[in-house]
Amino acid sequence: MKIAVTSRGPNASDPFDQRFGRAPYFLVYDTASDSWSAFDNTENKEAQSGAGIGAATKVAETGATTVITGHVGPKAERALQAAGIKIVLST
Numbered sequence: 001m002k003i004a005v006t007s008r009g010p011n012a013s014d015p016f017d018q019r020f021g022r023a024p025y026f027l028v029y030d031t032a033s034d035s036w037s038a039f040d041n042t043e044n045k046e047a048q049s050g051a052g053i054g055a056a057t058k059v060a061e062t063g064a065t066t067v068i069t070g071h072v073g074p075k076a077e078r079a080l081q082a083a084g085i086k087i088v089l090s091t
Contacts (some may be wrong), residue, residue, distance in 0.1 A: 016072025021051030052076025
């Protein structure tokens, strides 16, 4: 299973970011291999609109089945749900 987490940086020790679509990075933890990977979300972070939908697409491409974040907008929420990705809200 893969779990995506919104982050302010590319390392597992970097702070959690509350924003889904505008988080600078996503960290993806693979439970099968016990490993972390990161992807830069600058393209969506700096988008005029559609940041959440773009981020949802990128998360789906990683194969993540769960995303942990602080807030997800309604369009991103629908995109994640359509991709079968569970949303876990955290502070």
